[in-house]
Every structure is written in structure tokens, then in C-alpha cells.
Amino acid sequence: MSAATTDTAKIPKTSRDWDMAAIAPFVALALLLVLGYFANPNFVSVANLTNVITRSAFIAIIALGATYVISSGGLDLSVGAMVAFVASLMILFMNTGAIGDPMLMLVAAMLVALGLGAACGLANGLITTVGKIEPFIATLGTMGIYRGLTTWLSQGGSITVRDRELQQLYRPVYFGDVFGVPIPIIVIFATAALAAFVLYRTRYGRHLIAVGSNEEVARYSGISVQKVRTIAYIVQGLCVAVAVIIYVPRLGSTSATTGILWELQAITAVVVGGTALRGGVGRIWGTVCGAFILEIVGNIMLLSNFVSEYLIGAIQGAIIIIAMLVQRSLMRK
Amino acid sequence: MTISPAPADSSINPPLLEASGLSKTFGIIEVLKDISLTVRAGEVHAIIGENGAGKSTLMKILAGNHQPTRGEIRMDGAPVSFSGPVDAENHGIVLVHQEILLAPDLTVAQNIYLGRELRKGLVVDDQAMRSGARQAIVDLGGYIDPDTIVSRLSIAQRQLVQIARVLLVPHRIVIFDEPTASLTPHETEALLKVIRDIRAKGVGVLYISHRLPEVKEIADRVTVLRDGRLVGSHDAAELQPADMARLMVGRDVAKLYPDRHAAEVRQAVLEVEGFDVPGFARDAGFTLRKGEILGFAGLIGAGRTELMEGLVGLRPAKGKVVLNGHTVSFTDVHSSLKAGVAYLSEDRKGKGLLLTKDLRVNLTLASLGKFIRGLQIDRKREAEALDNAIRDFDIRTGTKNILAGQLSGGNQQKLLLAKMMMLDPQVVIIDEPTRGIDIGNKEQIYKFIAALAEEGRSIIVVSSEMPELIGICDRILVMRTGRIVGEVQGENMTENEIVELATGVNAGAVA
Numbered sequence: 001m002s003a004a005t006t007d008t009a010k011i012p013k014t015s016r017d018w019d020m021a022a023i024a025p026f027v028a029l030a031l032l033l034v035l036g037y038f039a040n041p042n043f044v045s046v047a048n049l050t051n052v053i054t055r056s057a058f059i060a061i062i063a064l065g066a067t068y069v070i071s072s073g074g075l076d077l078s079v080g081a082m083v084a085f086v087a088s089l090m091i092l093f094m095n096t097g098a099i100g101d102p103m104l105m106l107v108a109a110m111l112v113a114l115g116l117g118a119a120c121g122l123a124n125g126l127i128t129t130v131g132k133i134e135p136f137i138a139t140l141g142t143m144g145i146y147r148g149l150t151t152w153l154s155q156g157g158s159i160t161v162r163d164r165e166l167q168q169l170y171r172p173v174y175f176g177d178v179f180g181v182p183i184p185i186i187v188i189f190a191t192a193a194l195a196a197f198v199l200y201r202t203r204y205g206r207h208l209i210a211v212g213s214n215e216e217v218a219r220y221s222g223i224s225v226q227k228v229r230t231i232a233y234i235v236q237g238l239c240v241a242v243a244v245i246i247y248v249p250r251l252g253s254t255s256a257t258t259g260i261l262w263e264l265q266a267i268t269a270v271v272v273g274g275t276a277l278r279g280g281v282g283r284i285w286g287t288v289c290g291a292f293i294l295e296i297v298g299n300i301m302l303l304s305n306f307v308s309e310y311l312i313g314a315i316q317g318a319i320i321i322i323a324m325l326v327q328r329s330l331m332r333k
Numbered sequence: 334m335t336i337s338p339a340p341a342d343s344s345i346n347p348p349l350l351e352a353s354g355l356s357k358t359f360g361i362i363e364v365l366k367d368i369s370l371t372v373r374a375g376e377v378h379a380i381i382g383e384n385g386a387g388k389s390t391l392m393k394i395l396a397g398n399h400q401p402t403r404g405e406i407r408m409d410g411a412p413v414s415f416s417g418p419v420d421a422e423n424h425g426i427v428l429v430h431q432e433i434l435l436a437p438d439l440t441v442a443q444n445i446y447l448g449r450e451l452r453k454g455l456v457v458d459d460q461a462m463r464s465g466a467r468q469a470i471v472d473l474g475g476y477i478d479p480d481t482i483v484s485r486l487s488i489a490q491r492q493l494v495q496i497a498r499v500l501l502v503p504h505r506i507v508i509f510d511e512p513t514a515s516l517t518p519h520e521t522e523a524l525l526k527v528i529r530d531i532r533a534k535g536v537g538v539l540y541i542s543h544r545l546p547e548v549k550e551i552a553d554r555v556t557v558l559r560d561g562r563l564v565g566s567h568d569a570a571e572l573q574p575a576d577m578a579r580l581m582v583g584r585d586v587a588k589l590y591p592d593r594h595a596a597e598v599r600q601a602v603l604e605v606e607g608f609d610v611p612g613f614a615r616d617a618g619f620t621l622r623k624g625e626i627l628g629f630a631g632l633i634g635a636g637r638t639e640l641m642e643g644l645v646g647l648r649p650a651k652g653k654v655v656l657n658g659h660t661v662s663f664t665d666v667h668s669s670l671k672a673g674v675a676y677l678s679e680d681r682k683g684k685g686l687l688l689t690k691d692l693r694v695n696l697t698l699a700s701l702g703k704f705i706r707g708l709q710i711d712r713k714r715e716a717e718a719l720d721n722a723i724r725d726f727d728i729r730t731g732t733k734n735i736l737a738g739q740l741s742g743g744n745q746q747k748l749l750l751a752k753m754m755m756l757d758p759q760v761v762i763i764d765e766p767t768r769g770i771d772i773g774n775k776e777q778i779y780k781f782i783a784a785l786a787e788e789g790r791s792i793i794v795v796s797s798e799m800p801e802l803i804g805i806c807d808r809i810l811v812m813r814t815g816r817i818v819g820e821v822q823g824e825n826m827t828e829n830e831i832v833e834l835a836t837g838v839n840a841g842a843v844a
Contacts, residue, residue, distance in 0.1 A: 201709045203701045209690070210698055216684040220647065220676070221699040221752075222666040280689060 020330045021274050025289040025323075028272075032296050039304035050182060052299045053292060057184035058083070058243045060291035062262060063269035064195045065121075065239030067287045069135075070270050071199070072232040073212040073279030076124055077139040079240050079266055081146035083259035086116045086244045088153045091254060095162050102166045114241045120146065121237020125230030143263070151256040160253035170249040184246050188288060191242055195235075196284040205282075208232060212279030268316060269294055272323040293319070346373040347409075349505055349537045350395070350426070355404035357390055364390050365561045368404070372506055372537040377528060379540045379548045379569070382558035383581055383771035385741050388541050391558070392508050395539070396428040397421030425505035429512060433491045435483045435498075442466035442479035445498045469497040473527050488633065489520040496527065507531060508539040513547060514769050517632045517797055518832070525551050543771055545574035559583055582773050589776050590804030591783040599623040601655075602791045603674070603760050605644065608652030613639030614815045617652070621760065621791045626782065628806035629795040630831045636815040637795045638679055641762050645669040645676040656760075670699060675758035677749055679765035679795070681742070685749045688738030692730070693719045695737045695748060700755035722751035727777060743774025750781060761785060762793040767801060779805050799828045811835050 036043035043049075062079050069076045090113040099105040120142070127138040153159065161167045176183045199205035210218040211228045219225050248254065271277060272293055273286030297319065298312045307315070350372040357365040365387045372378050382388050393399045395406070397415030406413055408424055415421040418428070435444045442459070445466045451458040466479035475493045483491060492512065500507070509528065513521045521544075528551060532538055542548050548555060548569070555572055557564040557580040564580050572580075603621040608614070614636040621627050629637045643650030646663030654661050656672055663669040669676070678684040686695050693715050697704055704711050704718070719733060726747040730740060737748060746766065753761065766782065767775045782805060786792050796802050802809050808822040811834035819834040821827075 203705055203710060206694065206698070206701055206710060210687060210694075213687045213689060214683070216680075217687050217698075220666060220678050220684045222670040223698075224665065224667060280687075 021327055022283060022286065024326055024330060025273050025283075025286045025293065028323075029289050029293055029296070032293060032300070036296065036300045036303070039300050039306075043300060043303050048299070048303075050185070052295050053188070054182045054184045056291045056295035057188050058247055059262060059265045059269055059294065060188045060288050061191050061239050061243040061246075062236075063266040063273075063287045063291050064191055064284065065236030066266045066270045067195070067273070067275050067282050067284060068199070068208065068232040068235045070267070070275055070277060071212045071279055071282030072208050072229050073215065074128060074229055074232060075135040075139065075267075075277075076233065076236050077136065077263045078120070078124060078143040078146055079236065080259035080262035080264075081143045081150065082117070082120050082237065082240045083244055083247065083262060084150040084254060084256065085146040086113055086120065086241055087248055087254035087258060088150050088159050089113075089116055090244060090248060091159045091161055092153065094166055095159075097163065102163070102169050105163075105166060106170055110245050113244050114238060117237040117239075117241025117244070118234050119237070120240070121234040122230065124237070125233030128233070129226040129229050147256075150254075150258075154254075154256050156256055158253050158255035161248070167249075167252050170252075172249075174246050174249040187242065187246055191239065192284055192288050195239075199282050199284055204228070204231065209280060209282060212282075214280070265291075265294060265316070268320045271320055271327075274327065276327075290323075346375050346535075348372065349374050349408065351407045351410075352395065353405050353407075355391065355394060355401045355406070357387075357394060357399060358402045363561060365394075365401075368558070368563050370556055370563075370566065372539060374505070374537050375532055375535045376553040377532050377538040377540050377551050379542065379552035379555045380558065381542065381545070381548055381555060381577055381581055382564075383773055385560075386558040386581070386771075387561040388558055389510065390561075392428065392510055392539065392541060395421070395506075396426055396508055422502050422504075425503060426508070427499045427502050427504045427506070428508040429496055429499050429510065431510040431512070431514060433488070433495055435491055435495060437484035438482065440480050440482055441470070441477055441486070441494050444483055444494055445469060445479075445501060447498070449501070465501075466497065469501060470494070473497055473500075474523070474530065488515050489517075489523070492516070492524070493527075500531075504536060506537040506539065508541075510541050511543065511769070512540075513542060513544060515633070518799070519632065519836070521547060543769070545577045545772075548577065549574050557581055578772050581771070589772070589779065590801075591780050593626070593783055593786075593805070593807070599625070602657060604653075604655040606653040606655075608640070608643065608650065608654065610636070610639050610643035610648055610650040613648070614643065614650075614812075617817050619810055619817060621793060623791055624786050624789050625808070626786050626792045626794060626806045628802035628809035629793060629812060630797075630799060630802055630809050631812035631835050633797060634814075635812040635835065637812050638764055640812070641676055641764060641793065641795060645674055645762070647676070670756055670758070673757075673759035674762070675699075675753040675756060675760070676762045677753055677764060677766070679768060681745050681749055681768075682738070686737040686745055686752075689736055691736055692723075692728070692733060692740075692748060696722055696752050697755065699752055703755070718755065722748070722755075726751045726781065741771075741774075742768075743770040743778070746770055746774070746778060747781075750778070754785075758790070760791050760793070762795070764795040765797065766794060767796075767798070775801075799831050802826075802831070803828070813837055 033044060066076060066079065090109050093112050094105060094109045099108055124139055124142055127133055127142065128135045131138065173183055178186060199208065207218065207223050207228050210223060211225050215225050269290035270287050273290035274283040275281055275287060294316055297315055301307050301309050301312055301315065348371045353369045355365060355368040356363065368391055380388050380391065390399065394401050397418045397420050413424060415424065436447065439447065442462045446462045451461045463479045470477050470493060473493055473496060477486065477490055477494065483494065486494065512524055516524060525547065528538055528540065540552060552569040554566060555569050555577060556566040557577065559581060599622050601620045602623050606618045608617040617640055631637050639648060642648045644654065646665045646669050661672055682688060696719050697715050701710065704715050722728065728744050728747045730744065737745060740748060763782065766778055770778065782792055782794065794802065794806060803826045808820060809826060809831065810817050811819045811821065811831055813835055821830050
């Protein structure tokens with residue numbers, strides 16, 4: 001061992017400097033909480049914060065999948081439409097009444113949702129990898145397809161869970177809690193923990209980062225780039241399905257306009273969380289933090305009186321640009 | 334080779350540029366210390382040194398990319414300081430980058446005039462730029478249609494375009510940063526002629542290179558840097574390449590190539606027959622034996638790299654490949670690695686290593702399966718593997734947390750070698766093992782290659798540096814336009830013999 005004693009400070013840019021970019025979203029979240037307190041002291045009440053985080057669940061969970069796709073160097077614009085599509089088919093399946101026992105039916109419906117999500121993801125994956133179509137275009141296409149099929153299935157209206165008993169049984173998946181913690185919040189953290197484990201600890205996660213970082217190096221190292229990317233899209237589809245599973249019991253119905261613009265919110269959460277859009281860096285907990293930030297900004301605007309809540313979209317747009325500027329200035333150091 | 338005599342009076346020409354006491358500190362590391370140097374009109378001044386010696390930093394200071402921490406630059410006797418590259422250009426100092434910096438989708442003329450388009454009123458004057466570009470390239474002794482899209486050009490042609498683009502700026506000093514790194518001997522000769530022409534016009538040339546024979550051939554003065562310090566400036570006439578190497582390394586580099594005792598004929602490990610890589614190689618056939626180092630020589634574009642990439646499944650190919658008596662066909666690198674055939678790309682930075690990831694991630698990328706415990710990657714064993722690799726391959730790094738992109742070229746190559754050796758391959762194909770690597774690291778890499786063969790592995794070395802092939806190989810196959818055209822070994826392993834086969838011209842007769 002030659003000179004392991006030479007201290008890290010001597011090297012102008014080591015892997016450690018990336019940590020700045022990694023903690024930035026958490027610092028921003030903390031600042032937002034302080035700002036929220038000054039805007040309206042009720043903001044930091046446990047009830048309000050629990051509520052806000054619960055509402056961020058859909059975007060947070062979808063954004064976890066988006067973190068995989070984006071880290072692998074891809075992009076998925078179809079997730080919002082996919083939510084509507086999977087939710088419609090899930091409800092239609094429940095409405096067939098194919099299974100008598102409501103509990104069994106509910107479990108089967110969830111499995112159907114997961115299967116559909118995985119299939120939609122697989123389709124996106126194969127079109128981009130085997131079909132060699134730019135992810136932006138490929139998923140723009142499937143976005144249209146999933147949205148169009150949903151509109152057709154619902155005939156432009158909404159699709160509702162008909163069985164009362166089933167609806168009552170399903171309700172707690174969104175409204176219930178375990179020891180006071182709402183189930184959607186548990187789902188966020190459980191999904192994130194699993195996503196973090198796979199991304200940071202397993203061979204697949206390492207391969208994913210390698211593919212996003214430099215596709216050629218991955219290929220020359222014996223990694224199947226197509227397989228790794230396709231699996232990332234499937235993971236995205238599964239995350240969409242999980243989001244659908246907690247979304248459906250909220251209203252017990254879905255419509256042709258469900259999930260509109262969610263893809264943009266998911267991508268915003270990923271980028272605000274510190275994941276690089278060009279691929280090769282994935283930050284699971286940053287993404288969760290990013291989703292919270294988006295929801296909290298909206299909440300603060302609602303609770304405070306200085307800014308009209310109609311400006312939420314504009315503020316979220318500004319956040320993504322500011323996040324990119326901050327990321328870049330941190331990386332230059 | 335014709336050597337045009339240096340202008341006899343270059344040493345009495347007035348100094349164009351004098352740098353004195355230049356130092357540069359990044360953070361707390363001093364990368365340059367107290368460098369002084371004089372560039373005169375009509376002279377080629379070579380700057381040599383190992384990687385990390387400070388050549389690039391010095392050039393970047395002179396070209397205005399960096400400001401010196403201490404020291405002074407004078408031009409025509411008056412102190413100057415450059416706020417940036419454009420400011421340096423305004424003073425007549427231009428830099429030809431090592432990398433080709435051209436827009437691949439634009440034409441030759443558009444590239445040459447990029448950012449300084451000629452205009453007629455509001456619209457660009459394509460006609461004038463086309464003829465200007467044609468003339469600029471003719472002035473360099475070449476001919477390229479100015480309407481050609483740059484991505485269709487060879488590397489040598491692109492370089493010519495790049496030089497033409499740089500020389501469009503009124504210039505008094507031209508800096509060449511390792512211009513011959515990716516050129517064949519033939520193309521190098523042509524480039525050296527261009528540089529001589531530039532010198533003949535009274536321009537001062539700063540020339541950075543690792544290739545010492547070429548420095549000997551072109552330079553009037555040679556300045557040697559080592560560890561950021563000035564070792565000395567000498568008249569080129571006083572130094573032989575061996576002296577330069579000694580000054581660079583700071584010790585005698587008596588023997589660059591390791592001893593190899595002629596291996597007895599052993600069993601064939603890899604037999605290739607009638608192998609085609611469509612568009613690149615046709616009907617290739619050869620046998621690689623156990624413990625052998627087999628060289629592949631040829632001009633750039635002869636299909637050597639593509640043949641190897643076809644063999645390991647990186648390109649569509651067909652033909653018969655027999656490994657240890659079993660017919661195999663690799664459709665991807667995964668299958669070839671599994672069978673024990675590893676390929677190290679010539680493009681270390683683009684295809685070999687993840688430059689933005691740390692050493693550990695790079696080391697185990699191809700062999701992660703060995704580090705899985707349960708579902709997880711065992712990071713402790715990865716760290717141990719890195720310690721071993723750093724020791725076994727003498728990877729010089731201050732800290733293990735460094736990114737692969739921050740290693741010097743030589744250490745990157747050692748890391749790449751270590752990465753592939755994690756898989757314990759039986760056949761190792763190394764493409765351009767020492768491209769862009771300084772002499773000290775070269776010597777080590779040759780030693781590693783020889784040691785791998787000694788262990789009973791079979792090695793293929795693809796290289797454009799003939800002395801290197803002759804120095805380390807048992808046999809050399811020569812390729813020309815996609816075909817293996819000959820084999821040299823023993824007494825016949827001479828540069829002349831190889832050049833004859835590679836070019837299809839009887840070089841002896843021409844000289």
C-alpha cells in the first residue's frame with residue numbers, strides 16, 4: 001500500500017464532494033419547514049404534516065420508479081397515463097365479480113394491478129431497448145396509447161367500484177393507519193427502503209448505475225444494457241401499480257383525467273432530489289424528499305395568504321429550475 | 334525520412350515569449366513550481382515529461398486557460414497576463430488540443446469557421462468559407478473537400494481540419510498538445526512536415542509529446558519537466574531519446590521491455606478460422622498458444638480492433654472459433670468473459686472505465702458475481718479486492734476514494750487491467766495497451782503483460798507502436814484492409830518488415 005495516508009483534502013475533487021448535492025434537498029426541506037412555520041404556525045402540526053405527506057404518496061412512489069429509469073439513462077413520460085389505465089382495468093376487474101369472496105377479490109385485484117403495471121413497463125422498456133426508439137418519443141407514444149385506452153374504457157367519464165362491501169374493505173388501504181401512521185406513508189417508506197436496497201446494495205443496482213453512467217463501459221464489461229434498462233422500466237411500472245393500489249380506495253373511482261401531469265411532477269421530484277437527468281446517479285431518499293418538497297410548497301401556499309394557490313404550477317416549475325441551478329453550482333466546486 | 338535542418342539561426346532569433354518562475358497551485362497541491370522557458374520565433378520547442386509532470390498545466394497557463402499563481406509571462410519583452418483563451422489568442426498564442434474538438438455533423442468548412450463565420454450582409458458567406466477552408470487545408474499540405482461532413486473523415490483528417498481551424502487565427506506561437514497520440518507512423522510523418530512548414534514561417538512552436546524519437550526528429554530545443562519542476566532545457570541536438578527518457582523519469586530506463594525466453598511450442602488455446610466481421614475484417618485465421626504473446630500490427634483502420642471486438646461478441650461476426658478444443662460463438666461480452674476471454678478496449682476513457690465512479694466500483698464491475706453474498710454486494714470484500722489490486726498492479730493514488738477519471742492515464746490502464754484480471758481470464762486481448770501513457774508506466778505494463786504470459790495465459794496485443802510489439806511479442810500478425818496479410822517472428826520482427834506488410838509497399842525499396 002503506497003500512500004493511503006495522504007489526506008483526501010489534497011485531491012481537488014473526490015467522490016465525497018457529491019455528498020453536497022446529496023444533502024442539498026434535505027436542507028431545502030428543512031428550510032421549507034421553517035418557512036412554513038412562519039407562514040402559518042399550524043403548518044408544523046403533526047396532523048397537517050401527516051396529511052401533506054399522505055397526499056404526496058402517489059407522486060413519491062411513482063418517482064421512486066422514475067429514479068430507476070432516469071438513473072439508467074432513460075425517461076418515462078407515460079406514468080401519469082399508466083396510472084389511469086392500470087386503475088381503470090383494476091376497477092373493471094373488481095366489477096366483473098369473478099371472485100365471490102371480497103377479501104380474495106381485493107388481493108387478486110392488487111395482483112392484477114401489479115401485473116398490468118409490470119406489463120406496461122415492459123412494453124415501454126422493449127420499445128426503447130429492442131425497438132431502439134428514443135425514450136422521450138417511445139413513452140410519449142405509450143402515454144397517448146394508455147391515456148386513449150383509458151378514455152375509451154371509461155367512455156370519457158369515470159369508472160367506479162360498484163361493490164359496496166368491496167369498497168368498504170378497500171378503504172383503509174388509503175385512509176387507515178398503523179399505530180397512528182397512515183398506511184400511504186408506510187407504503188412510501190417501505191417502497192423507498194426496498195428501492196434503496198436494490199439500487200445501492202445489489203448487483204442489479206450497480207449494473208443500473210453503470211449503464212446510466214456509460215453504456216459502452218457497461219457493454220464492454222459484459223453487462224446486458226438492454227436487459228438492465230428494460231428491468232428499470234418494469235420497476236417503474238410496478239411503482240405505478242403500487243401508487244394505483246393506494247389511489248383507488250381514496251375515491252373508489254378513476255376517470256379519463258386521472259394522473260394528468262403526474263409524469264412531470266414525478267420527474268421534478270427525482271431531479272429536485274439530486275438524481276442527474278443524464279443518468280448514472282440515483283438518489284432514492286432524495287427523490288422521496290423531492291416529492292415531499294413539492295407537496296409542502298403547495299400546502300404552504302394554501303395556508304399562507306401572500307401567494308394565490310393558483311400559482312402552484314408556476315412555483316413548482318420554478319423549483320425544478322432552481323434545483324438544477326443549485327445542483328450544477330454544487331458540482332462545479 | 335527526411336529531416337529538414339532547423340533554421341541555423343533560430344537560437345539567435347528574438348524570444349517571442351519568456352515565462353519566468355511560473356507556479357500553479359490547485360487547493361493545496363502545487364502542480365507547477367518555478368518553471369521558466371523561452372520560445373523563439375522559428376523554433377520547435379518540445380516539452381516532455383511523464384504524465385502528471387505538469388506539461389498540460391503549463392500549456393494551459395500559456396494558452397490562457399489557467400492563471401499562474403506566481404510568475405510572469407513576457408511577450409516581446411513586455412509583461413502580459415491572459416484573462417482567458419481568447420485573450421491569449423489575441424496575443425497570437427493558439428493551442429491545438431489533444432482531443433479532436435469538432436462538431437461531427439457539420440462540414441469541414443463549417444467547422445473551420447465555427448464561431449467566426451464570414452458574412453455577407455446578414456447571411457453567412459458559404460462560398461468564401463468554402464474556398465477559405467480549402468486553401469487552409471492545402472496550405473497544410475492536404476486536400477479534403479470542404480463540404481465533407483466531419484464524421485466521415487479519418488482521425489488524421491479530422492486533426493488536419495482542427496489544425497486548419499486553429500491556424501485561421503493570426504498566430505505567432507502554436508502549441509501542439511500530444512498531436513500524434515492517435516496517428517499511425519505514416520500520418521505522424523505528414524503531421525511533422527506540417528509543423529516544419531509552420532516553423533519555417535517564423536512561428537514559434539511548442540510541442541508536447543510522449544514519443545521521444547519523434548521529439549528528437551522535430552524539436553530544436555527540449556524542455557523536461559518532472560513532478561511539476563523544471564529539470565532543464567537543452568538543445569535537441571545534445572540529447573538522444575534515451576537521455577530524454579532518463580531526464581523524464583529521473584533514473585536510467587535501461588530496459589523498457591522485459592526479458593522473454595522463447596516459449597516452447599505449446600498447445601493451441603484459441604484457434605480462429607475464416608472469421609468475418611462484416612465491413613471490417615475478412616477471412617481472418619490464426620492460432621494463439623498457451624503462454625504466448627501474439628501481436629497484431631497494422632495501420633489505423635486495418636480492422637484489428639474490429640476483429641477483436643467481433644471475436645468477443647461486441648460486433649456481429651461469423652466464422653469458426655475454437656477455444657480449448659471446443660467450438661464457441663460469443664454473442665456478447667458476458668459469454669466471452671464467462672468462457673475466459675477478456676478484451677481491454679483501446680478506448681480506456683470511453684469504453685473501459687466509469688470515469689465518474691470510484692475505483693472500487695470500477696474494479697468489480699465485470700466480476701460482481703464474485704462479490705455477492707445472499708442478495709447483497711459484499712463491500713468489505715470489494716474493498717479488500719481493491720487493496721490487492723492497488724498493490725499487485727501498483728496503482729498510484731493518494732486516496733482510494735478518488736474517481737477513476739482522476740487517475741493518470743497509466744494508472745487508469747492498470748486499473749482496467751486489474752478489473753479484467755478479476756475474472757481470471759485465460760485469453761487476454763489488450764488493445765493499445767500503452768496509448769497516451771508515460772514511459773515509467775509503460776515499462777510496468779509491459780512487465781505485467783509478460784508476467785501474465787508467464788503464468789500460462791495467452792495474450793493478444795493490438796498496437797500501432799511497432800517498437801512495443803517487437804519488444805514484447807513472440808509473433809506478430811500484420812493486418813491490412815481487413816485481412817491478415819502476414820506473420821513475422823524472430824529475426825524478421827523489424828519495423829521495416831511490418832511496415833511493408835501493413836502498407837503493401839516495399840518500404841525498403843522506397844528508402
